[in-house]
Amino acid sequence: MGKPIRLNFDQHIHFFEPNMKPATSIDVNTRFIFHTMDALEGRAYNHQDEFDLNDVNPATGPIFINGAKPGDVLAVHVYSIRPINTGYAGAGSGAQRIVRQFHIDGNEIRFSDGISLKMQPMIGVIGVAPREGRYSNMIAGDHGGNMDCNLARAGATVYLPIFIDGGLLAMGDVHAVMGDGEVGGQGIEVGAEIEIEVAIENWQLKRPFIETDEVWATVAAASDFMTAAWTAVGDMVDYIGMKFGLSPPEALLLVSLAGNIRVCQIVTAMPTARVELPKGMNMSPEHLLGYNSRKDKMSFLDAKVA
Numbered sequence: 001m002g003k004p005i006r007l008n009f010d011q012h013i014h015f016f017e018p019n020m021k022p023a024t025s026i027d028v029n030t031r032f033i034f035h036t037m038d039a040l041e042g043r044a045y046n047h048q049d050e051f052d053l054n055d056v057n058p059a060t061g062p063i064f065i066n067g068a069k070p071g072d073v074l075a076v077h078v079y080s081i082r083p084i085n086t087g088y089a090g091a092g093s094g095a096q097r098i099v100r101q102f103h104i105d106g107n108e109i110r111f112s113d114g115i116s117l118k119m120q121p122m123i124g125v126i127g128v129a130p131r132e133g134r135y136s137n138m139i140a141g142d143h144g145g146n147m148d149c150n151l152a153r154a155g156a157t158v159y160l161p162i163f164i165d166g167g168l169l170a171m172g173d174v175h176a177v178m179g180d181g182e183v184g185g186q187g188i189e190v191g192a193e194i195e196i197e198v199a200i201e202n203w204q205l206k207r208p209f210i211e212t213d214e215v216w217a218t219v220a221a222a223s224d225f226m227t228a229a230w231t232a233v234g235d236m237v238d239y240i241g242m243k244f245g246l247s248p249p250e251a252l253l254l255v256s257l258a259g260n261i262r263v264c265q266i267v268t269a270m271p272t273a274r275v276e277l278p279k280g281m282n283m284s285p286e287h288l289l290g291y292n293s294r295k296d297k298m299s300f301l302d303a304k305v306a
């Protein structure tokens with residue numbers, strides 16, 4: 001395999017919209033690296049806390065995926081997220097606000113004497129062009145965007161609905177670590193290199209969906225958290241109903257017994273929730289979603305829970 005194609009962070013967007021100009025185009029099943037800036041384009045290093053909110057969360061891209069058509073699903077498999085060695089995070093407001101730099105040394109981030117954190121890099125902003133409208137990278141929506149979902153890590157596959165030709169994928173806002181909720185308003189904001197590969201699949205998807213080795217997760221954003229959570233519940237009911245041939249009440253029962261509502265972030269105008277369903281139930285491996293393999297998927301779509 002050749003060297004992955006790499007897109008530098010000078011090609012970036014602050015809004016997801018249908019008429020974005022692609023920075024480049026790629027074929028499916030090709031390794032690709034997004035070089036991303038931190039959420040404030042480095043300005044917080046200088047303690048410049050005043051900035052235009054429209055400048056926040058630059059997302060490198062967008063890239064046109066050859067062959068991606070509206071109604072298809074874009075599967076973005078994340079191979080690795082490699083942060084640079086210095087990040088920052090702030091919390092509080094006004095005179096009480098603090099901003100700290102963090103040195104990232106291997107997998108450890110020193111918080112203070114006696115407190116260190118394990119690096120767990122995740123992608124805060126990942127999305128495609130919406131069907132219509134203009135979405136700031138400050139917010140999340142059906143197109144993805146600022147989901148700040150802790151599942152968007154190396155090893156995960158992020159599925160996004162394709163609304164326009166080429167999909168137009170962009171991402172950025174990597175956090176070296178972030179707690180669910182992002183309650184102070186930031187994770188450890190850091191520039192990074194994200195290596196991915198995309199595939200185009202053919203199934204029904206309204207909103208972002210994330211798969212890891214452990215869980216399937218529906219992700220939804222709304223102007224209030226309850227609506228976001230219930231939207232994610234509805235999506236999971238639809239998803240496992242389709243996958244395992246369950247009636248809506250059966251699927252709801254399964255989600256009620258085994259699914260977990262989690263907070264992605266509750267600090268933007270569009271709080272984001274996810275519903276995780278563990279794969280560890282009595283589902284044999286051949287029922288699991290086969291990345292890159294439509295044929296496998298068709299067989300498990302026909303499968304029933306044992």
Ligand code: CA
Nearest residue numbers: 124146148173
């Ligand atoms: Ca974010």
